[in-house]
Amino acid sequence: MRTPLRVRLSLGTAALLVYAFLYLPLLIIFIYAFNSDTITSWPPQQPSLQWFHVLFSDPDPWTALENSVQVAVEATIVAVFLGTAAAFALQRFRFLGREALNFGITLPILLPGIITGVAMTTWFTQLTQWGLPFELSLVTVAIGHATFCIVLVMNNVLARLRRTSRSLEEASMDLGADGWQTFWYVTLPSIRGAIIAGALLAFTLSLDEVIVTFFLIGAQNTLPLWILSHIRQGINFPEIDAIAVVVVSISIPIVLIAQYLAREPAAQRAVPKA
Amino acid sequence: MATYEGALPRAVTARRAVARQVRAHRRLALALVLGPPLIWMAGFYLGPLVYLLLESLWQIQNYNVVQVWTLANYTQIFSEPVWLDVLRRTVVMASLVTLSAIVLALPLAYFLVRYTRRWRHLLYLAVLIPLWSSYLVRVFAWKTILGRDGLLNTFLIGIHVVHQPISALLYSNTAVYITLLQIWLPYMVIPVYAAIERIPPSLYEASSDLGARGWRTILHVVWPLAFPGILAGSIFVFSLSMGDFITPLLMGNGTQFIGNVIADQFGIAYNYPFGAALAILPLIVLTVFLAIARRFGVLEAL
Numbered sequence: 218m219r220t221p222l223r224v225r226l227s228l229g230t231a232a233l234l235v236y237a238f239l240y241l242p243l244l245i246i247f248i249y250a251f252n253s254d255t256i257t258s259w260p261p262q263q264p265s266l267q268w269f270h271v272l273f274s275d276p277d278p279w280t281a282l283e284n285s286v287q288v289a290v291e292a293t294i295v296a297v298f299l300g301t302a303a304a305f306a307l308q309r310f311r312f313l314g315r316e317a318l319n320f321g322i323t324l325p326i327l328l329p330g331i332i333t334g335v336a337m338t339t340w341f342t343q344l345t346q347w348g349l350p351f352e353l354s355l356v357t358v359a360i361g362h363a364t365f366c367i368v369l370v371m372n373n374v375l376a377r378l379r380r381t382s383r384s385l386e387e388a389s390m391d392l393g394a395d396g397w398q399t400f401w402y403v404t405l406p407s408i409r410g411a412i413i414a415g416a417l418l419a420f421t422l423s424l425d426e427v428i429v430t431f432f433l434i435g436a437q438n439t440l441p442l443w444i445l446s447h448i449r450q451g452i453n454f455p456e457i458d459a460i461a462v463v464v465v466s467i468s469i470p471i472v473l474i475a476q477y478l479a480r481e482p483a484a485q486r487a488v489p490k491a
Numbered sequence: 492m493a494t495y496e497g498a499l500p501r502a503v504t505a506r507r508a509v510a511r512q513v514r515a516h517r518r519l520a521l522a523l524v525l526g527p528p529l530i531w532m533a534g535f536y537l538g539p540l541v542y543l544l545l546e547s548l549w550q551i552q553n554y555n556v557v558q559v560w561t562l563a564n565y566t567q568i569f570s571e572p573v574w575l576d577v578l579r580r581t582v583v584m585a586s587l588v589t590l591s592a593i594v595l596a597l598p599l600a601y602f603l604v605r606y607t608r609r610w611r612h613l614l615y616l617a618v619l620i621p622l623w624s625s626y627l628v629r630v631f632a633w634k635t636i637l638g639r640d641g642l643l644n645t646f647l648i649g650i651h652v653v654h655q656p657i658s659a660l661l662y663s664n665t666a667v668y669i670t671l672l673q674i675w676l677p678y679m680v681i682p683v684y685a686a687i688e689r690i691p692p693s694l695y696e697a698s699s700d701l702g703a704r705g706w707r708t709i710l711h712v713v714w715p716l717a718f719p720g721i722l723a724g725s726i727f728v729f730s731l732s733m734g735d736f737i738t739p740l741l742m743g744n745g746t747q748f749i750g751n752v753i754a755d756q757f758g759i760a761y762n763y764p765f766g767a768a769l770a771i772l773p774l775i776v777l778t779v780f781l782a783i784a785r786r787f788g789v790l791e792a793l
Contacts, residue, residue: 224705228602235599238673239621242632245642249635260645295531303528310521318525321532327726328777329734331750332543333536335757335770339546340539342763364535367528396520425625427737432757444627448634448741461628472623476616 243465250458268459278460281443288355288430288439289423292362296419299363300370301412307371308378325365334432337361341433354435361433362423369422370415373479377411414479421468421475440464547767556763564768574752578772581749584664585732588671592679592728593721595672600684601713605695615684622677630741633670637661637742666742671732678731679724686720687713722789726780733773749773 253265272278306312307319325333337357344351351357385407389399427441434442440460447457547564550557568574603614621629636642637660644656660666690713698708736750749772756766 221705225606228598228606231598232602235595235676236617238595239618239676241636242629242673243621243624245632245635246628299528299531302524306521306525306528310517310525312521312525318529318532321537322528325536327730327781329730329750329773331734331736331753332770332774333539335753335766336539336543337535338757339763339767340535340542343542360535364531367531396516421623425623425627427627428734431737431754441625441627444625444631445737448627448631454631454635457628457631461625461631464628465624468623468625469620472619473616476619 246458246461246465249455250462252455254455255453268453268455271453271456272459272463275456277438278440278443278456281438281440284355284437285424285440288359288362289420291356291359292366292423293416293420295359295363296366296370297412297416300367300415300419301374301408303367303371304374304378308375322368322371326368330365330426330428331432333361333365334429337364337429338432352435353433355437355439357433357435358430358439361429362426365429366419366423369418370412373411373415373418374408376479377408381407410478414475417471417475417478421471424464424468543767543770546764547771549764551762551764554761564765567765568768568772574769574772577747577749577752578776580746581733581773582776584668584671584748585729587668588675588732589679589725589729591668591672592676592724593683595676596679596683596724597717597721600680600687600717601709603684604687604690618677618680618684621673626674627737629674630670630738633666633673633742634661637666637669662742662744664743664746667739667746667748670738670742671735674735674738675728675731678727679721682720682723682727683717684720686717686723690716719787719789722784722787726784726789729780730777733776 248261250268251264251266252261253263253267254261303318303322307315337360338353341351341353341357385403386399389403390396394402425441427445430439430442431445438446444457444460447453546556548560548562550559550561550563599618603611607614638644639656639658639661641661643660644653647653648656694712694716695708698712703711734750736748736754739746739748739751749769753766753769756762756769760766
């Protein structure tokens with residue numbers, strides 16, 4: 218039975234409206250970033266690059282961006298190692314508390330960031346009082362970010378491990394390779410795409426995170442916190458639009474590459490299940 | 492025969508030795524892959540959560556946390572109506588955002604799966620992009636759109652719906668609602684799309700062969716099969732909307748949501764124990780939500 222045209226048309230219109238709703242804010246940002254207006258009233262007045270001049274001559278957002286990138290790199294490295302390890306533990310072994318571990322690693326993205334944020338800030342304050350080196354700083358921010366990024370890498374690697382047949386690993390072992398050789402030459406290449414995809418998502422999520430960061434930051438700034446304080450001060454609004462254009466131009470390609478790498482590889486799908 | 496009988500126990504012992512070695516090897520491998528994530532999560536996540544719970548049972552005196560056990564923070568929360576009002580308001584807002592997200596995500600996902608072919612993947616990616624393009628920037632964009640001289644007011648005047656710009660568009664609960672919905676909507680679309688995509692097309696044919704019209708198919712085939720996806724998306728949208736204190740801060744009229752009062756206790760009010768007790772409230776609400784989701788087997792599918 219063909220769906221009546223009327224139904225298809227109304228569903229299509231609904232979908233179109235949802236897309237418009239999702240993209241309107243991004244469109245607005247791009248318009249005002251390339252406009253000379255100081256107050257963002259509609260319609261925009263005069264196309265201009267002046268806000269990019271303002272942005273490029275203001276050192277603060279760039280220092281903040283450097284800090285953000287540093288945090289994101291550290292968090293991503295931790296997340297890649299721990300997420301991959303956790304995926305192997307969950308997929309290749311049966312042990313007591315396996316479900317609990319899976320749930321525990323997923324919990325930081327199921328619970329609101331504010332709970333993670335206040336719990337960690339309380340904890341780090343206490344650890345510092347006990348003389349441990351956990352003063353609030355970019356390091357504590359990176360620890361916080363890594364904690365909710367582990368699940369991104371883990372889920373990507375888990376999905377890939379579930380789909381890859383183990384016959385290649387068995388063949389490698391039968392041919393005399395030891396565990397490490399098999400891991401390095403057979404297993405790792407087959408999950409590399411998933412690891413990189415997870416890492417890119419972790420990096421992007423960390424770069425943009427604001428709520429956990431808000432509670433764990435010391436004296437320094439990250440880019441989202443710089444944007445937040447700039448919005449609250451209410452000055453030079455279009456400078457925010459300009460930095461937004463810069464950030465989005467970095468993060469969207471990263472996400473697209475991640476999506477491409479995380480797709481199901483056709484070659485591996487062709488391997489029959491053992 | 493005699494030689495064979497003599498060889499058998501030796502072969503068995505050898506095999507047992509190998510098995511023992513393999514088991515020891517696997518235990519070592521398990522310790523290697525399990526240890527680091529376990530230690531990290533215990534030290535940096537479970538530890539903090541437990542400590543937050545403990546902190547909520549302490550008191551602040553002269554700007555210092557005194558570690559004496561007391562339920563005073565909780566008695567205060569339940570005796571002063573303001574705190575439960577804030578919680579109720581937050582739950583209502585988060586529920587409205589979640590329900591609206593379902594209403595928007597279902598037709599979109601259904602449309603993508605059933606009526607697009609070549610463009611489906613691209614259109615799905617198009618849902619993800621806003622999600623990954625800066626949270627704060629999108630909040631900020633809504634500030635621009637809903638402002639007094641913003642796009643929406645200009646548009647409403649242009650089509651003669653109103654004559655004066657409505658200043659109450661921005662800095663209102665409506666503004667908070669619209670912003671939260673736009674920001675967290677993709678988290679609903681992703682699992683709902685995944686659930687609907689898994690429905691075998693033959694079910695639609697079977698349904699129509701058995702005489703079910705469009706709506707009955709949606710109600711009896713699509714809805715039950717999409718439900719786990721809807722529930723998964725609801726957990727994300729509800730939880731994220733509930734904890735978001737930045738959006739109310741930037742878009743609201745000063746009306747406090749649970750995130751704001753928690754953040755205040757860890758900021759200007761500087762009362763960590765009371766803030767910790769307040770943070771336990773959304774934790775309880777979400778635990779109930781997660782327990783329900785678990786009954787439907789949703790957590791395994793995340």
